[in-house]
Amino acid sequence: MGRWGTVPVAARILAVVRTPTALDRLHDVFPALADDVRLEIRFAVAKGSEFAADLTELLHRQHMRVVKWSKIRAADFDLAISPSSNGALHKLRIPIMTMPHGAGHHKKRATGEGFTDEISGLSRTQLVHKNRIVPKIIGLSHHNQIDALRAGCPEAVDRARVIGDPCFDRLRASIPMRDHYRSGLRSGDRKLVVICSTWGDRSAYGRQAELVTRLVEVLPPDHYQVALVLHPNIPAQHSRFMVDLWTRHARSRGLVVVPPDRGWRAVLVAADVVVSDHGSLALYAAALGIPFLLAEFGTDEIVPGTPAARLADRAAWLDPTADLRAQVDAARPVAGHEELASDAFSPIGRSAERLREAIYDAIGLPLPGWPVRAEPVEVFSPDA
Incomplete structure (x- = not known):
């Protein structure tokens, strides 16, 4: 001591x-x-x-x-x-x-x-x-x-x-609290569409940054809420100032930009639809059974035969040239998502x-005398 x-x-x-x-x-x-x-x-x-x-x-x-x-x-x-x-x-x-x-x-x-x-x-x-x-x-x-x-x-x-x-495990433990996370986001009865992007030139944001604004424009804010979760490496490299500047119009239309150091877990659990790429959040969302669409996938980065690679084969792909709202509304959980979860996490x-x-x-210390289990994640509010 x-x-x-x-x-x-x-x-x-x-x-x-x-x-x-x-x-x-x-x-x-x-x-x-x-x-x-x-x-x-x-x-x-x-x-x-x-x-x-x-x-x-x-x-x-x-x-x-x-x-x-x-x-x-x-x-x-x-x-x-x-x-x-x-x-x-x-x-x-x-x-x-x-x-x-x-x-x-x-x-x-x-x-x-x-x-x-x-x-x-x-x-x-x-x-x-x-x-x-x-x-x-x-x-x-x-x-x-x-x-x-x-x-x-x-x-x-x-x-x-x-x-x-x-x-x-924490994400799974949080599912019973989903209404609390939606309340923190003020989602109400709206469909929450979450765009998740890893970093790099093969990522969803790297290849389709304009998709964020396009979704905000075509999804009426009284029926839909759109949130953006960027890999922390993106603001770390380009700055949070630039992320704010790049998303200024979309934020004026209601886009929620989730800070890189908090909130993404609660937003993921609250989501009705997730649009993503080959990042970790894509695998988490798909394994949880959240309706899911792939916007991009960096095949060259992923090891063949892994659960992440199988996600690309099973997930529905978002077609940026087709009706975005119709595709969001038609999104469904990835087929066999329970098997995907058991193959990825054990x-x-x-x-x-x-x-x-x-x-x-x-x-070299004895275990504490109390049990331990996965804790639900913290509620996130954009104004906090």
């Missing part, structure tokens, strides 16, 4: 964030550690990402204790958790737990020149440094990813822990429990 401490902290965890998305992923981890005064979490920014410019400021806005990378001492921490296998994690002489950066391990490893054939998060390039396996624990969202890890980095298979997907409903077990085992 130290001379100046008050709470009897027995173990300290370092949350390593490299992008705003990584911080967003960690917000699904924290509920599994809630209420235990034996634990303390501090944060560090792993340099190297093009999207980390305002990350330290974001941490401070969320009232988190930040440790400079150069000031990290192994003796001060029992475990580091990183929702990414990228960055200089090998420089931390702390046991490390990595987790999927999104809805499982479905994307190819990106480089400055394009995409490799390796699976992002499960490749030897990311997991091994100078013949040393960097993570102590490699968290997986499904047991079928063990085979992918074996193919990409066989020497790391014994580090794998199947923990499921805490974000998907064990469904138990990720908080699995996650807590893995973390407490790593830090």
